[in-house]
Amino acid sequence: MRGDPERPSFRRLPSVERLLQGLDASGAAGRHPRRLVVACVREAVERARRRLAEGRASADAITVDALLADARALLAERSAPSLDRAINATGIVLHTNLGRAPLCADARRAVAAASGYTMLEVDRATGERGSRQAHVTALLRELTGAEAAFVVNNNAAGVLVALAALARGRDVIVSRGELVEIGGSFRLPDVMAASGCRLVEVGTTNKTYVSDYEAALTPETALLVKVHRSNFSMRGFVRDVGPRELATLGQRAGVPVLFDMGSGAFVDLASRIQCTAGAAGLSGEPTVQAAVASGVDVITASGDKLLGGPQAGVLLGGTAAIGKIRAHPLARAVRIDKLDLAALEATLRVYRDPDRAWAEIPVLEMLARSADDLERAAASLLERLRPVTAGAAELSVCRTTTEAGGGALPGVELSSWAIAISPQRGTLDAWERGLRGHRPPVFGRIADGRLLLDLRTLGPEDESPLTDALAAIAGSHPAAPA
Ligand SMILES: *Cc1c(COP(=O)(O)O)cnc(C)c1O
Numbered sequence: 001m002r003g004d005p006e007r008p009s010f011r012r013l014p015s016v017e018r019l020l021q022g023l024d025a026s027g028a029a030g031r032h033p034r035r036l037v038v039a040c041v042r043e044a045v046e047r048a049r050r051r052l053a054e055g056r057a058s059a060d061a062i063t064v065d066a067l068l069a070d071a072r073a074l075l076a077e078r079s080a081p082s083l084d085r086a087i088n089a090t091g092i093v094l095h096t097n098l099g100r101a102p103l104c105a106d107a108r109r110a111v112a113a114a115s116g117y118t119m120l121e122v123d124r125a126t127g128e129r130g131s132r133q134a135h136v137t138a139l140l141r142e143l144t145g146a147e148a149a150f151v152v153n154n155n156a157a158g159v160l161v162a163l164a165a166l167a168r169g170r171d172v173i174v175s176r177g178e179l180v181e182i183g184g185s186f187r188l189p190d191v192m193a194a195s196g197c198r199l200v201e202v203g204t205t206n207k208t209y210v211s212d213y214e215a216a217l218t219p220e221t222a223l224l225v226k227v228h229r230s231n232f233s234m235r236g237f238v239r240d241v242g243p244r245e246l247a248t249l250g251q252r253a254g255v256p257v258l259f260d261m262g263s264g265a266f267v268d269l270a271s272r273i274q275c276t277a278g279a280a281g282l283s284g285e286p287t288v289q290a291a292v293a294s295g296v297d298v299i300t301a302s303g304d305k306l307l308g309g310p311q312a313g314v315l316l317g318g319t320a321a322i323g324k325i326r327a328h329p330l331a332r333a334v335r336i337d338k339l340d341l342a343a344l345e346a347t348l349r350v351y352r353d354p355d356r357a358w359a360e361i362p363v364l365e366m367l368a369r370s371a372d373d374l375e376r377a378a379a380s381l382l383e384r385l386r387p388v389t390a391g392a393a394e395l396s397v398c399r400t401t402t403e404a405g406g407g408a409l410p411g412v413e414l415s416s417w418a419i420a421i422s423p424q425r426g427t428l429d430a431w432e433r434g435l436r437g438h439r440p441p442v443f444g445r446i447a448d449g450r451l452l453l454d455l456r457t458l459g460p461e462d463e464s465p466l467t468d469a470l471a472a473i474a475g476s477h478p479a480a481p482a
Contacts, residue, residue, distance in 0.1 A: 013048055014064050016041050022068050032075055040078060044070035080439065087442040087462045087469075091402035091416050091454025093366045094263075096183060098443065100304040100311070102362040106350055107309060107343040114342035133326075135341055139348040140316060143266060146292045146299070148322035150315040150331075151344065155302040156186045157334035158313030159260050162298055163195035163223070165328035166256060166321060170222035172197045175208035177240055178227040182262070188227060197222070207239040210249055217253050224250050226296070228262040233411035243286070247295035256297035256321055263408035264288050264301025264314060266351050272358055272368045276401060276415045285409060288316065297321045303340070305408045308363030309347035310340040366456055367404060371415045374455045375399075378417040381455065384463065385419060385470055392474035393431070394422040400447075400454055414456065418444075421451040421470075425477035434473035442469050 019041045023029040029037040044067050051057035088098050103111070114120075123130035133150060140149035152158050163172065172192060179201065181187040192199045200221070202212040213224055226246050241249075243259050250257035266289070270282045291299050298321045303312025313334075315325060325331060336344070351357045358364050378397040386395050398420045401413050421444075423431050431451050435442040442465075444453045453466070 012059050013045055013052075013062060014067060016045060019045070019064065019067055019071060022064060023071060026068070028068075028072050028075065032079060036078060037071075037075065040074040041067075041071045043074055044068075085440045087440055087466055088457040089418075089442055089444040089453035089462075089466070091400060091414075091418065091445075091452075091456045092405035093363055093457055094305055094405045094408050095443075095457075096405075101308045103310060103343050104308065104347060104350055104360045104362060106346040106360070110342040110346035111310075111339050114338050118338055118342070120338050120341075132336070132338070132341060135345045136348060139345065139352075140314065143348060143351050144288050144292045144316055146316035148317060148319045150322050150326050151303075151336050151341070152313040152315065152331065152334040153336050153340065154304075154311050154334075155260070155262065155264075155300055155313040156191065158300040158315050159188075159258075160191055160195050161328055161330040161334055162258055162300060162315060162321075162325050163192060163197050163225075164330050165325040166258065166298070167222035168196040170197065171200045171218065171220045172223045172225055173200045173202055173213055173216050173221060174225045174227065175203045175212070175240060176201045177203060177205050177208055177234065177238075178225075178229065180227055180229060180231070182230055203240075206234055206237055208241055209239060210241050210245050213241065213246065213249055214253070217255065221253075221255050224255055224257045225260065226257065227260045229410060230262040230408065231410055243291055243294035243296045247297075250297065251295065258298045258300065259291055259294075259296040261286065261288065261291055261299055261301045263305035263307075264299075265306040267354050267357055267364065269306070269367070269409075272364075273414070274370060276413050282409065282412050285412075288314075292316055298325070303344055303347075306363060307347065308361035310343035312336055312340050312344050362459075367414070369416075369456055371399075371417065374417040377455045377458075378419060381453075381458075381463065381466075382419055384467055388467055388471040389421070389474045392423065392425045392477045393470075394424060396420050396422075398450075398452070400452060402454060402456060416454050416456040418452040418454045421453070422449070423451075423477070426473075430477070431473055434476065435469055438465075438469040438472060440465050440469075442466055 020038065023037060047070065048062045048067060052059060086098050088095055094100050121130050121132050136151055137149045140146065152161060179188050189199055200216050202208060202216045224246055226243055246257050265285055265287050268287055269285050273282060275282050288299065288301060298315060298317035301314045303309045303314060315322060347361065350360050358368055382395055382397050389395055398418055400416045400418045402416050404412055404414065421431060428446060428449065428451055432446060435444060444451050
């Protein structure tokens with residue numbers, strides 16, 4: 001007797017027990033915790049049940065082998081690291097979602113060395129308790145000319161603790177043109193509120209003059225704040241007050257000045273980066289050294305933007321202001337961890353020789369790549385990728401334009417080269433998804449009906465996994481038999 005066609009026969013699904021035996025017999029379950037194996041088998045059966053119930057599969061298609069394959073795939077997926085490495089073929093050097101700055105080789109080694117017991121807070125000479133800050137403060141002072149330095153776990157925390165320490169319960173004056181939102185969750189007015197300061201806005205969206213700050217000064221004013229626009233730029237009739245002018249006003253009025261630089265470049269970017277648009281933006285990008293020299297009292301910057309190091313917040317300034325920040329209770333809550341500190345120290349050491357920094361700090365090296373070099377690299381990668389995608393996709397090289405990204409260098413465009421993939425089998429979306437689903441995942445971008453893999457952010461170590469990923473996708477979209 002045949003069953004009611006409306007009611008698929010769930011009874012025919014193999015039992016969890018039977019599937020577990022199957023996995024054990026094949027050795028697939030061996031290395032994995034039992035609970036995980038059982039959960040994956042249950043889920044494979046549950047998915048099959050749903051496919052049957054929704055009429056997406058026939059009972060015949062759901063064999064023991066098919067269920068075992070699903071369970072093995074689930075097991076592999078659940079056992080693989082989630083925070084996996086990724087291949088950045090977007091061309092965006094500071095890609096927030098892909099972890100912003102990749103660390104230089106020295107920083108990677110330093111992280112590995114610091115991951116066990118370390119000299120984190122021990123004074124080597126006396127054996128007494130030392131400060132974790134000591135590993136970087138002297139270097140930061142040496143590299144920037146600042147009198148004092150302090151590091152925390154990111155720049156948002158740096159701004160928060162600086163505001164709380166210097167202006168809690170009092171007024172802070174900021175230009176309306178600099179009340180930024182960065183990365184969706186760092187909104188300057190909210191950070192002000194969280195640190196207990198009163199925000200006093202001056203000027204207009206596009207123009208703020210020294211006289212605007214001056215007119216807003218009262219005995220309640222605790223701080224003048226300047227913020228780098230970081231992720232947008234303004235054109236046309238724009239006027240803002242630079243750090244030097246603001247520092248002069250602050251000194252005259254006896255009010256400290258804080259400059260949130262955001263990206264915080266430690267080298268002059270305009271000297272080595274060729275950009276197609278926004279060249280003024282690049283030469284207008286202040287270095288940390290110039291900001292220190294401008295006379296502002298406190299500078300805050302990110303560790304993982306243009307510095308090219310780990311996530312960190314770098315605070316630089318006068319001994320008195322930095323001392324207050326260091327002593328604030330929030331400083332403990334936002335302290336930097338040993339791995340980031342190790343990476344930061346190693347990164348800063350590289351900057352002692354600026355030529356080495358341009359060659360070894362990945363962010364700087366990638367930003368400085370010339371279009372000619374990228375064109376050559378694209379041509380050579382094309383030769384390697386063409387054979388593995390033959391019949392499944394048409395590959396070519398093309399010129400592209402990308403932004404530096406990551407809330408740094410707004411409006412600055414860099415000319416680059418990419419491999420352009422035009423699928424002959426499968427859709428563009430399927431190729432994009434396939435690359436993203438590969439291990440390690442590959443991120444490109446779709447433009448003008450093609451999938452682009454930008455050479456600016458690719459390194460030699462990416463070529464093999466990239467080739468494997470494309471071979472796998474081409475293999476899953478085989479060419480039609482001739
Ligand atoms: C990026 C940025 C921040 C936040 O820095 P994080 O290191 O991401 O916390 C704050 N202010 C400005 C101006 C920025 O550009």
